[in-house]
Structure formats: C-alpha cells, structure tokens
Amino acid sequence: MKTKSRFGLSVAIAATIMGLGAFSVASAQDISPEHEAAAKAALQALGINNQFDEILPNQADLVQSQLTQVYPNYHSLIDEVVTDTAIALAPRRADLEKEGAQIYANIFTAEELNQLAEFYSSDVGKKFIQYGPIAARELGQAGDIWARGIARDLSQQAQQELNRRIEADGGTPVEATEIPAVPAQ
Incomplete structure (x- = not known):
C-alpha cells in the first residue's frame, strides 16, 4: 500500500511538473550547488528518488522478457547479457536524479526546497506522503x-x-x- 501511495504522489508531482513546461532545464546551469543540493534533498524527502531506482530493473525485466520471446532457447544467456548491460548502465541513474533536481530548482527557490525537504522529512510530511x-x-x-x-x-x-x-x-x-x-x- 505504501508503494502505491508514493506512486500516486509521484504521479501527481510529475503531472504538475509536466504542466509547468515553461520552465526550462536549460536554465539549470545558473543553479548554485546549494540550490541543487536543496532540490536533491526535497526529491529524497518526497520519495521520488526511490522510484528512480526502480526504472532500470523494471526495464531490464521488460527487455529480458522480450528477448526471451524471440530467443527462447537462450534464456540463461539473455539473463546474463541483460544483467551485465543493466549494471553497466546503472551509473546513468545519477543523471536522472540531477535532472530531477534541476527541474525542481528551476521551479522552487533554495529556501522553498529546504522547507519542502524539512516538511516531507517530518512525521506529518511522511504521513502526508503515505496517506x-x-x-x-x-x-x-x-x-x-x-x-x-x-x-x-x-x-x-x-x-x-x-x-x-x-x-x-x-x-x-x-x-x-x-x-x-x-x-x-
């Protein structure tokens, strides 16, 4: 139930961010390291970063399934190749977190992001995320x-x-x- 609640919140947040498309990630180069750190802390407090962790394993499962349908006699080899490839791609996950932080930093000030991180790290913030x-x-x-x-x-x-x-x-x-x-x- 907790995962579904976080998913629902993240979907809502993603929809909000998508609705704010006028904000450009290109302007993220003007963001200070402190501002970016505040954005990363807010994303972490919101539980969004945890969902980023699920993307690569989910995609690896999908690719493995697709390849197994095409090459059913090579299931073990496919498992090995997809796992090795996924591990090689894992460092790119940090790029997604950085991009997410830049998106939030373009929308919110560092002070606002710190307030969000503080609230969503509190007991009531965690309860809000869950319920x-x-x-x-x-x-x-x-x-x-x-x-x-x-x-x-x-x-x-x-x-x-x-x-x-x-x-x-x-x-x-x-x-x-x-x-x-x-x-x-």
Whole structure:
C-alpha cells in the first residue's frame, strides 16, 4: 500500500511538473550547488528518488522478457547479457536524479526546497506522503457522490418549480418521469 501511495504522489508531482513546461532545464546551469543540493534533498524527502531506482530493473525485466520471446532457447544467456548491460548502465541513474533536481530548482527557490525537504522529512510530511493520495481519492469519491446528489436534487426541484410556474401561467406541466435525470459530471 505504501508503494502505491508514493506512486500516486509521484504521479501527481510529475503531472504538475509536466504542466509547468515553461520552465526550462536549460536554465539549470545558473543553479548554485546549494540550490541543487536543496532540490536533491526535497526529491529524497518526497520519495521520488526511490522510484528512480526502480526504472532500470523494471526495464531490464521488460527487455529480458522480450528477448526471451524471440530467443527462447537462450534464456540463461539473455539473463546474463541483460544483467551485465543493466549494471553497466546503472551509473546513468545519477543523471536522472540531477535532472530531477534541476527541474525542481528551476521551479522552487533554495529556501522553498529546504522547507519542502524539512516538511516531507517530518512525521506529518511522511504521513502526508503515505496517506495523502488515499485522502485525495476518498475526497474525489465524496465529491462525486455529492455531485450526483446535487444533480438529482437540482433536477427534481427545478422540475417542480418549472411545473408550478407553467401551471400558474395556465399551461400543462410535464410529468417528472418524462425528464431524464441529469448525470453528475
């Protein structure tokens, strides 16, 4: 459950960063070492760096599976080659962490990054990382339920008031069963 919660938070953060595409990584060369260190600390506190660790093993498993389908008689050799290649590529993981830190440093000041790292390293910050996605999902569900109730009540009450005004004007009201319920968005 903890992994899924961190994944949900990271997806949200990644979506936010992608939405802020106006910030260029190219301007990262202006970032001081202290600013970059603060960004790395914030990424670590958010648990994002841990997910970077999963990328290479996951991709190695995928490549191994694909190669085994093509060359089923060479499973052992494929395992050895993919493992050796993955180990050779492992040092590149630091590049991803540096790029992530530069992205955060382009968006947040060093002081803000230090505040984020401090908060997300605290007990309440860790709890937010763990349970924030659950709370967000439940809040979304509560909003959906509320929206459906409001849609139902709005439709019924508007229909009743419309019929009252049509009757007052001498017209014939429409049966409420003839009007479909308005679905919640």
